[in-house]
Structure formats: structure tokens, C-alpha cells
Amino acid sequence: MASISPDTAASVGVGPAPAVKKPKLHGRAFYESIGSPKYIVAPMVDQSEFAWRMLSRSFFPESERSKILAYSPMFHARMFRESDVYRDEHFQPTRPGSDVPWLDGNPAFDRPFFVQFCANDPDHLLAAAKIVQPYCDAVDLNLGCPQNIAKKGRYGSFLQEDQELIFKLINTLHENLDIPVTAKIRILDTKEATLKYAQNVLRAGASILTVHGRRREQKGHLTGLADWEMIRYLRDNLPPDTVIFANGNILQHEDIQKCLEVTGADGVMSAEGNLSNPGIFAPPPPIGQEPRGYWRGKNGLEGWRVDEVYRRYLDIIYEHVRGVEPPKRRPLFVPGDDTEWLKEEIIIPGQGPNDVRPNKKRNDVRRENPEILTANYVGMQPHLFHLLRHMVSRHHDVRDALAKTRLGELDAYEAICRLVEKKVAEGLLEYERTDGKSIEQDMPAALAEGESEDDESSAQTVRECWRPWWVVQPIVRPLPKEALAKGSIQLSKKEKKRLAAEMADGEKEDVEKTIKKLKEENGVAAPALATTAVTEALDEQTNGQSSAVASG
Numbered sequence: 425m426a427s428i429s430p431d432t433a434a435s436v437g438v439g440p441a442p443a444v445k446k447p448k449l450h451g452r453a454f455y456e457s458i459g460s461p462k463y464i465v466a467p468m469v470d471q472s473e474f475a476w477r478m479l480s481r482s483f484f485p486e487s488e489r490s491k492i493l494a495y496s497p498m499f500h501a502r503m504f505r506e507s508d509v510y511r512d513e514h515f516q517p518t519r520p521g522s523d524v525p526w527l528d529g530n531p532a533f534d535r536p537f538f539v540q541f542c543a544n545d546p547d548h549l550l551a552a553a554k555i556v557q558p559y560c561d562a563v564d565l566n567l568g569c570p571q572n573i574a575k576k577g578r579y580g581s582f583l584q585e586d587q588e589l590i591f592k593l594i595n596t597l598h599e600n601l602d603i604p605v606t607a608k609i610r611i612l613d614t615k616e617a618t619l620k621y622a623q624n625v626l627r628a629g630a631s632i633l634t635v636h637g638r639r640r641e642q643k644g645h646l647t648g649l650a651d652w653e654m655i656r657y658l659r660d661n662l663p664p665d666t667v668i669f670a671n672g673n674i675l676q677h678e679d680i681q682k683c684l685e686v687t688g689a690d691g692v693m694s695a696e697g698n699l700s701n702p703g704i705f706a707p708p709p710p711i712g713q714e715p716r717g718y719w720r721g722k723n724g725l726e727g728w729r730v731d732e733v734y735r736r737y738l739d740i741i742y743e744h745v746r747g748v749e750p751p752k753r754r755p756l757f758v759p760g761d762d763t764e765w766l767k768e769e770i771i772i773p774g775q776g777p778n779d780v781r782p783n784k785k786r787n788d789v790r791r792e793n794p795e796i797l798t799a800n801y802v803g804m805q806p807h808l809f810h811l812l813r814h815m816v817s818r819h820h821d822v823r824d825a826l827a828k829t830r831l832g833e834l835d836a837y838e839a840i841c842r843l844v845e846k847k848v849a850e851g852l853l854e855y856e857r858t859d860g861k862s863i864e865q866d867m868p869a870a871l872a873e874g875e876s877e878d879d880e881s882s883a884q885t886v887r888e889c890w891r892p893w894w895v896v897q898p899i900v901r902p903l904p905k906e907a908l909a910k911g912s913i914q915l916s917k918k919e920k921k922r923l924a925a926e927m928a929d930g931e932k933e934d935v936e937k938t939i940k941k942l943k944e945e946n947g948v949a950a951p952a953l954a955t956t957a958v959t960e961a962l963d964e965q966t967n968g969q970s971s972a973v974a975s976g
């Protein structure tokens with residue numbers, strides 16, 4: 425979308441004029457109108473861009489792809505409104521200089537699609553939302569971001585204490601947009617406070633409520649488990665027609681159904697699980713009908729192969745983003761195929777000993793080739809590192825080659841794909857040759873007879889999720905209690921300082937005491953910001969003026 429003026433966009437609406445303006449639906453009627461999706465690709469900064477959303481959908485047959493609802497990465501509302509450069513780098517709904525649908529929100533393949541913003545000013549939020557409304561099904565407000573940058577910028581979860589502002593932000597969109605508004609929150613310390621928070625969001629006009637079952641303090645080493653019971657409590661205490669998405673603890677496909685059952689939510693959102701395995705939402709192919717890219721080994725070990733996922737991802741970049749045919753490749757290798765090609769030497773373009781590639785400043789790249797500074801190219805290297813995480817810890821040549829790629833170098837990415845295919849082929853052949861024994865030394869240790877597991881250990885999860893390195897699989901974080909207790913993670917000086925800084929005003933508790941408390945309380949951070957501040961803000965909002973504006 426080449427440089428539309430935000431004011432023009434906001435006033436006239438850009439892009440293809442809808443032939444007939446659809447009536448604006450709300451809540452469950454809206455949810456049903458987009459096909460009642462159960463599977464939701466989470467909003468992820470720099471990671472839920474168009475190509476990734478397409479990849480996540482690609483594991484369903486074409487006729488079922490609308491089963492997945494995908495969110496854009498979070499955009500900063502003020503910057504989105506004010507900066508052409510920011511907008512063009514992050515959002516490309518139409519071909520440059522035209523109204524022809526292109527990538528983001530393309531009605532032919534990128535729907536249902538919600539665009540997420542962070543904001544603390546209703547005017548900025550509305551102006552930004554009006555720019556995107558022709559290209560998406562709803563606009564979402566991020567109320568969950570716990571990062572320091574959100575604290576500094578006062579958005580995401582750092583609005584929790586200002587329920588009145590939250591109401592205004594959501595209500596402004598509810599009253600003034602042509603499409604519905606939705607919101608994503610984190611839970612608070614108590615069920616009661618979380619319920620009031622949710623009620624405020626819904627009263628303001630949110631059509632769908634996404635609940636990330638972790639508190640603001642649960643991030644980084646202290647992420648821990650999401651609280652599904654809290655989401656269940658909301659389900660049971662909010663009006664029954666409320667549309668709720670549950671978020672947190674989804675590592676494998678099986679977890680989705682468990683989460684739906686425990687929480688009673690309408691849909692399940694996944695971020696980290698989806699990044700590790702973009703096929704997480706789709707059921708595995710039936711036994712005996714595996715395509716070449718799906719591996720089934722012994723003892724129930726199975727999954728999508730890294731080379732399959734890599735190829736699919738690259739194909740989306742070629743086809744949609746660069747607009748060229750993907751190169752012709754041999755069928756993905758399976759044992760029994762010809763192995764002559766394994767002898768070929770793989771040269772990574774631009775990475776030979778005589779290749780000199782001067783470092784370029786971002787502004788130079790922007791001048792010479794602005795296309796490659798866009799979200800779909802920027803996301804490639806981090807996505808591939810995530811997908812190949814288990815593989816690159818063993819195959820350092822793949823890691824090094826990936827680390828050396830530059831933005832937009834599709835030739836290099838293609839050559840690395842061949843390198844990955846070769847390693848996978850060798851791994852599979854070795855597995856066959858040793859009758860499965862080649863992976864035994866990498867497997868997590870089983871419980872010894874008579875040994876029982878601490879309920880709060882992640883060891884069982886590690887065992888359940890473990891796959892050979894040629895299969896995409898989740899990264900299991902140690903639980904905070906476990907990691908702190910074992911001393912396998914230490915809070916750094918910076919983290920200790922951060923904890924101290926995050927304490928509520930006037931609560932100058934000793935940092936060491938807080939850390940001790942963390943260890944005692946399941947390793948989960950004690951509420952660092954006063955719960956009372958949130959509760960008071962909620963009380964004010966729910967008991968006071970909210971009813972006056974509830975009609976909006």
C-alpha cells in the first residue's frame with residue numbers, strides 16, 4: 425500500500441470499495457459470520473506477518489483454511505497513523521500505487537484476519553483502525569503486552585490500572601468503526617478482579633475477548649503455566665453468548681482440545697507452539713496416508729519434517745511476496761529413493777570465501793531496495809531459526825549459513841533449504857539403518873522404576889514433546905520454580921534491578937526478599953504492581969460511570 429495519507433485514508437477509506445456495505449455484526453453473530461474459527465494464530469510482533477499466517481493455514485486442505493483465524497502482529501497505532509514508512513514496512517494490503525488486493529487481508533486467502541494495535545490515545549487508535557478496516561474483519565486492542573517497552577510507552581498490560589481509558593479505547597472503535605472491535609487481556613491476580621476487567625472490556629463493546637491465562641509478571645524466565653481455570657471462571661460467569669478465546673499452554677495439537685474442554689472457550693490461540701510448529705492446528709494425516717513431508721517413526725514419534733515446512737514457507741515467499749514461480753525441486757526424499765544427489769556439494773550464494781558483502785546501513789537498504797525491509801522478508805531469518813531450533817543445535821553449518829543470510833537473499837535461503845534436505849535425508853537413512861537406535865542417545869531419560877514425578881516439573885512435558893531433530897517440535901521452557909530451585913537459571917543483575925523497579929511506589933521491598941518469595945510461590949513473581957490499584961480502577965469503572973456509557 426504505497427503511502428496513503430492517513431487522513432485521506434481515514435476519511436474516505438482506501439482500497440477496493442466494497443460493493444455492498446455489510447451490516448456491522450457484534451459478538452457471537454459476528455463470530456459466526458466469519459465461520460466460528462476454533463484455531464487462532466496469535467498476534468506476534470514481527471512474527472505473525474502474512475507469510476507466516478499463510479504457512480499456518482497451509483496444513484489444512486484449501487476448503488478448510490478459513491478454520492484458522494489469524495491476527496496481524498501488534499502495530500503501534502500512533503506510528504501507523506503518522507508514518508508512511510512504518511505502515512509500508514508492516515502492512516501491504518494492496519499492490520503499490522493501486523487498489524488491487526495483494527497480501528495482508530487479501531479476501532482470496534488471508535481471511536479471517538484481525539489487525540491488532542497497541543494504543544493509549546483513542547484518537548490515534550481510531551485513525552489507525554480506520555486505515556486498516558477495509559482489509560480485515562476486526563480490529564483488536566492489545567492489553568496484554570508485559571514488556572518493558574510497553575511499560576515505557578504505557579500500553580498493553582500497563583493500561584490495566586486505567587480501566588476508564590481501556591473502556592474509552594474500545595468504545596471509541598465500537599462506536600466509530602464499520603467493523604467490530606475485539607480485545608486481548610491478561611488475567612489479574614484474582615478471579616473477581618479478572619471478571620470485572622472482562623466485564624468492562626465487553627461493556628465497552630468488544631465483540632470477542634481473548635484471555636491469556638497468565639499475569640503481567642509472568643514473562644521471560646517467570647512465564648510458567650497459564651491458568652486455564654481462570655478462563656473457565658470467566659466462561660461460567662460472563663453471559664453465555666460471550667465469545668472467548670483461550671490463550672496459553674498450547675505446545676502440541678492435542679492440547680487444543682484439552683484447552684477447549686477445560687476452559688469452555690470458543691477458540692484457542694497459540695503463539696509459541698505455532699512458531700515451533702505452524703502445523704499445530706491441523707490434525708495429523710491419517711496413518712498410511714502420510715505425505716512425504718510427514719514422518720512417522722517407531723513408538724508413536726511423528727511430526728512434520730523440517731525440510732517440508734521450510735519448502736512450504738519459501739514457496740509462499742516466492743509465490744506471493746516476490747511474485748515468482750518457486751524453483752523446480754526434486755520430490756522430498758524418503759528412504760528408498762535414489763541417493764545420488766546426496767553427493768552434490770551445496771554452495772550458499774554470497775557466502776563463499778571470496779564473496780565480499782559490505783555491511784549496509786538500514787537507510788541505504790531503504791533507499792536502494794525498500795521492498796526487502798518489509799515484514800515478510802524481515803521475518804524469514806527468525807522464523808527459520810525457530811523452526812530449525814533443534815536441528816541447528818546439532819548441525820552448526822546450517823546455523824552458520826542461516827546466520828549469514830541477509831534480507832531478501834532468496835537464493836541463499838534456497839541453498840540452505842537444500843542443505844537442510846540433505847541433513848534430513850542422512851538422518852532418516854541412519855534411523856532406518858540402525859532400526860531407530862540412532863536417536864536413542866538424544867531422547868530424554870525415562871522415569872526409573874518406582875520413581876515419581878514432581879507435579880510441577882516440566883520433565884514429563886519434555887518427554888511427551890520430544891521428537892528427533894528432523895521434525896518440528898515445541899520448545900519446552902523449564903517452569904520457574906524448577907529452574908530457580910535447580911539454579912539452572914539465575915536472575916541477572918538487570919532482572920533483579922527490573923524487579924526492584926517494578927515494585928509499586930512506596931513498596932521499597934528488598935529485592936532479595938522478593939526473589940525468595942518468588943521461589944516460595946511456585947517460582948511465579950509475586951504481584952509486583954499493587955493489586956489494589958487495578959481493583960480500585962475496576963471498581964471505579966464498573967460501579968460508577970460505566971453504566972452511563974454502557975449503551976455504546
Ligand SMILES: Cc1cc2nc3c(=O)[nH]c(=O)nc-3n(C[C@H](O)[C@H](O)[C@H](O)COP(=O)(O)O)c2cc1C
Pocket residue numbers: 466467468469471497498540566567568569608636671672673674693694695696697
Ligand atoms: C514472538 C512473540 C511475539 C508476540 N507479540 C505479541 C503481540 O504483538 N501482541 C500480543 O497481544 N501478544 C503478543 N505475544 C504474546 C502471544 O500472543 C501470546 O499471548 C503468548 O505468547 C502466550 O501464548 P503461548 O503460550 O501460545 O505462547 C507475542 C508472543 C511471542 C512469542
